[in-house]
Amino acid sequence: MNRTRLGALIFLVISAALALAGPEGFTQESLPLFQAGKIRVLIFSGRNNHDWRTTTPFLKKVLVDSGRFDVRVEEEPVGVTEATLAAYEVLVLDYDGPRWGDATEKAVENFVKQGKGLIAIHAANYAFTGLEVLGDHHRPTGIRQPPWPEYLKMIGGWWTEGPPKTAHAPRHCFTVKFVDREHPVTRGLEDSFRVSDELYHSPRMSPDAHVLATAFDDPANGGTGxxxxxxxxxxxxxxxxxxxxxxxxxxxxxxSGFVSTFARATEWAASGTVTLSPAGILPTPVRPPLRLLVVTGGHEYPTTFYTVFEGAEDLRWEHAVSNHEAFKNDLRKNYDVLVLYDFSQEITETEKANLRSFVEAGKGVVVLHHAIADYQDWEWWYKEVVGGKYLLKPEGSTPASTYLHDQELCIRPTLNHPITARIGTMHFRDETYKGMWISPDARVLLRTDNPTSDGPLAWISPYAKSRVVYIELGHGEAAHLYPAYRDLVQDAIRWTAGRLSEERKQR
Ligand SMILES: [Zn+2]
Ligand SMILES: [Zn+2]
Structure with missing residues (x-):
């Protein structure tokens, strides 16, 4: 084969590959940037006389939390082309602003015409009507643009100067009634729901619109009756x-009526069917949240500690402000995991028995920071259960352990383990301990090279009857507010309760 022919062949192969990757070739499989099996949603936002900066993230969260959608946001729709839209199944308009220009408007018309979905929210049916374009927070702009007739056909009902003029009475509480309960979006829902919102009245309705829900506009509130x-x-x-x-x-x-109808409608517009529950979420069996007892007392700490559990909907925690309060009763029925952030020496025989029976029952235990110094004289506790001890005073020839505040720490995972699978090397300032006794059988999860530390900063105890994790980090705000620290503590809790799959390994 001569060089010209080889060149031509290479050219052909590359062209074929490029053609496959073109907009027409988009398939779920060819788009690894989307989550497999989820409906691909694009939200148009960025201009609205309403507060799109807060509403758009909320709409995205509703869809993502439903478990059914992968969502992107376009805050500058002007210039969007058919190639942009090709990857998506449904467009959500949280938009009320100027027109997008011919190319984008045609692209949106064709997108819907060809069988995709469109959801328009609230003021989105004021846009493109020929009425004055409004700025942020309803500020007049004096700009009028000609209406976009195909858009009005598409959305089926819009704001008009009338008569009658489209408007709304002051925001108030009202009832939204479904008038078609056989539609996929409304099937199986209660016949009505209550909201506090604006009740838009007298839109100009197209005969093509099929009304699913109405609300009585009370004249006593300035409505149309x-x-x-x-x-x-x-x-x-x-x-x-x-x-x-x-x-x-x-x-x-x-x-809840908005969340439900919005999420279900987005699924319907994209696919023609609705699998989401009346609550607007995928009806997968949800495991009850883990019940934690968080024990403090005996040592001060910043209240940022409480934020460590934030955002974890599968973790519910109660707070005992001393070890006596925590262990006065049998804990086994009420809690799945003990989280110890206390600094306690005294413990009664009854309290010991309750703590011991909890641990021996195979429940989870996460020991944090200064709780490594608890019960210095209870050998079973620190030797077998925790697998480590901070020595508050010298023991025989072993000197007392030492601490140093405000140390710069690079903290690296040392074990391919589910607890550390989500975190990389962490970097923040925290207290270090040195001269501790650490069980030779402890499996070290995290380590630092800072010479003021013993090195290991978290480990799994060798205790066999339950899962016990110690995390030395967490003296102050820098740790508590560090995202990966929160992941670490939360995943340690989940793992001790058997809720973290062993397959979840490091990247
Ligand atoms: Zn409004
Ligand atoms: Zn401390």
Whole structure:
């Protein structure tokens, strides 16, 4: 083969590869940047007389939390092309602003026409109507643009100067009633729900709109005295469109009726069917949250400690402010994991028995920071259960352990273990301990080279009857507020309770 022919062949192969990767070739498999099996949603935002800076993240969170969607946000829709949209199955409009220009508008029309979905929220049916374009917080702009007729066809009902003029009475509480309960979005839902929101009245409705829900606009509140359309659908080409007048702000969007109808509608618009529950989430069996007893007392600590458990919906914690309060009763029925952040020496025989029976029952134990100095004279506790001890005073020829505050620490995982799978090398300032007794059978999870430390900063105790983890880190705010520290503590808790799969290993 001569060089020209080889060149031509290479050219052909590359061209074929590029063609496969082009917009028309998008498939779930060819898009590793999306989560497999999830509906791909693009939210248009970035201009609104409403507070899109808070509402758009909320809409995204509702969809992501449902378990059904992978969501991206476009805060500058102007310039979006068909290639941008090709990867998505449904567009959500949290947008009320100027027009997008021919290319983008045509791309959106074709997107829906070809069988994809469109969801328009609240003020999105004020946009593109020919009314004055409003700035942030309803500030007048004096700008008027010609309406976008295809958009109005698509959304099926919009703001007009009338008569009658579209408007809303002051925000108040009202009831939204479903008038079609056989539609996939509404099937199986209660027949009505209550909201605090703006009740839009007198939109100009297209005969193509199919109303799913209405609300009575009470004249006593300045309303029209009519049942106003609130949620409706439109078939545009092969596409499915749903508009909801609800969702003035995040408070209105938090209403369970909004969450449910929005999440279900987005699934329906994308796929034609609804698998989400009435709560707007995938009906997968949810395990009850782990019940933690967090024990403090005997040592001061900053209240940032409490934030360590934030964001973990599978962890519920109660607080005992002393070891006596914690262990006065049998704990086994009420708790799954003990989290010790106390500094205690005195313990009665009854309290000892309760603590011991909890540990021997195979429950989880996470010992944090200064709790490594608990019960200096209870050998079973520090030797067998914790696998380590901070020596408060010299023992025989062994001197007392030492501590140093505010040390710069580079902390690296040393074991391929589920507890440290989510964290890389951490870097923050915290207290170090040195001269501790550490069981030779402890499995060290984290280590630092800082010479003021013994080195190991977290370990799994060799104790056999239950899972026990010690984490030395956590003296102060720098640790408590460090994202990977929170992941570490939360995952240690989950692991001690058997809730963290062994397959979850380091990247
Ligand atoms: Zn509003
Ligand atoms: Zn400390």
């Amino acid at each position: 009519k049942d106003e359309p609130i949620i409706w659908t439109v078939n545009y080409g092969k596409g499915r469109v749903l508009y909801t007048a609800l969702g003035h702000d995040v408070a209105a969007m938090q209403e």
